Amino acid sequence: MLTNLQSVLFVKDFKIxxxxxxxxxxxxxxxxxxxxxxxxxxxxxxxxSKVGVTILSCHLVKSYDCPNIKLIRLTDPTPTCQIKLIYPKYKVMPHTTKAFIDYMSEFIIDPNKRSELI
Structure with missing residues (x-):
């Protein structure tokens, strides 16, 4: 369990x-x-260097070359983080912007809330 392990974490003022x-x-x-x-x-x-454990997103850790680090998923409850896509208001949205939003919507956004973006 996490309580028995020394941890190395980001400083206090980091949102994570x-x-x-x-x-x-x-x-x-x-x-x-x-x-x-x-x-x-x-x-x-x-x-x-075995100083302690840390808690980071899997995607972030996988973006670094860390062959000696074992990843363990935290579940029950799984930690979550809300992210938002911010873009300028357009009179007519460029096709590439709309295509990007559609692409990201397939992976991240709750389909019930998708209409809030467009």
Whole structure:
């Protein structure tokens, strides 16, 4: 369990750190933070050096070359993060912008809320 592990995390003012505190609170646990960093690559280097564990998105970790790091998915509850696409108001939306929004909608957006974007 996370409570028994030393962790290396982003510094307090990073939004992901706040989300981790909310997640830990839901689970009724406290995180034992041994090191705080501002860089993803430094966090991963600390994990590879066995200083502690970290909590990052799978996609972020996979974008780095970390063959000695094992990924474990957090489930029940799975932590989530809301992201938003921000773009300028157009009189007529360019085809490429609309195509990008449609493409992203297939992967991220709840189909029931898709009409809010266009």
């Amino acid at each position: 750190r706040k989300k981790l505190y909310e997640y830990a609170k839901k689970l009724g646990i406290s995180l034992y933070i041994s090191v705080e960093m501002t860089s993803t690559s430094n966090l991963l280097n600390m994990v590879q």
